[in-house]
Amino acid sequence: MNQKTAFITGATSGIGKATAQLFAKNNIRLILCGRRSERLIQLKEELSKITDVTTLQFDVSKKDEVFNAIESLPKEFQKIDILINNAGNAHGLSTIQDGNLDDWDAMLDINVKGLLYVSKAILPQMVNRNNGFVVNIGSIAGKEVYPNGNVYCASKYAVNALNKGMRIDLNKHNIRVSAIHPGAVETEFSEVRFKGDTDKAKNVYKGFKALQAEDIADIIYFVVTRPYHVNIEDLVVYPTAQASATILNKE
Ligand code: NDP
Ligand code: 8X3
Numbered sequence: 001m002n003q004k005t006a007f008i009t010g011a012t013s014g015i016g017k018a019t020a021q022l023f024a025k026n027n028i029r030l031i032l033c034g035r036r037s038e039r040l041i042q043l044k045e046e047l048s049k050i051t052d053v054t055t056l057q058f059d060v061s062k063k064d065e066v067f068n069a070i071e072s073l074p075k076e077f078q079k080i081d082i083l084i085n086n087a088g089n090a091h092g093l094s095t096i097q098d099g100n101l102d103d104w105d106a107m108l109d110i111n112v113k114g115l116l117y118v119s120k121a122i123l124p125q126m127v128n129r130n131n132g133f134v135v136n137i138g139s140i141a142g143k144e145v146y147p148n149g150n151v152y153c154a155s156k157y158a159v160n161a162l163n164k165g166m167r168i169d170l171n172k173h174n175i176r177v178s179a180i181h182p183g184a185v186e187t188e189f190s191e192v193r194f195k196g197d198t199d200k201a202k203n204v205y206k207g208f209k210a211l212q213a214e215d216i217a218d219i220i221y222f223v224v225t226r227p228y229h230v231n232i233e234d235l236v237v238y239p240t241a242q243a244s245a246t247i248l249n250k251e
Helices: 014-025 037-047 063-071 101-129 150-173 189-193 198-204 213-224
Strands: 005-008 029-034 053-057 082-085 132-137 175-182 234-237
Touching (some): 014 029, 037 053, 053 063, 063 101, 101 132, 101 175, 132 150, 132 213, 150 175, 175 213, 189 198
Parallel strands (some): 029 053, 082 132, 175 234
């Protein structure tokens, strides 16, 4: 079988890590990315037992780091078949008038510009080969604005727009582009949003069964393994207990 190579951003935690683990079990070669090098080393050690793995440590929001890292890939990992644009987080949860400028910069620089830089570094080779797959991890925050979500929502609305823009512009190059928009997934996401306040973070997932990172990984794997003529545009995925960004059936 023609073995595929996947490039996963945000592979050190949550959805990205679960996707890396599932892809490895299914014999997909992996380029794992993130800022926390100890976690990259650990994951490489775990997954190298079952597939070929290399790691790249860089910050997606730093243009030079992105391009230098991707240019530094060993020859055998340079052909990338699947790009999973997953790295991202919410920083803070507050009204627009109380918003923190550093949080705004982080969300726009990482969730939007970071996704663009990584895509810009990888898409040309897919265009040249007339083949490739991009999965963008959006959010229900990119479908619905909720109280205090303002800038995080704006960043995910941008991901939604870029997903559509990519599909249109890459259409004549046979490149498939899909977005997955999860509701509440129990990862380190809320710890980052609440700046390490674990009690506040845990409370987000209390009283209902949240999605797990593995649930989203399953869906990503399903999307990228459809027959060549099938492109899933857009999937919105909630936990059963969630009906919208603000309607949660908590115990
Ligand atoms: P986690 O916090 O568990 O994982 C976030 C990942 O992104 C980490 O691997 C982190 O790696 C990486 N990352 C963050 N900032 C940067 C950066 N500047 N440069 C490089 N990598 C970065 O959260 P999730 O797994 O939940 O989040 C993954 C994606 O899913 C995000 O885009 C998020 O917005 C989206 N999402 C999450 C939902 C949820 O409820 N959890 C719901 C909807 C969407 P490191 O720190 O090592 O750099
Ligand atoms: C993460 C889900 O509802 O916190 O994107 O925005 S939410």
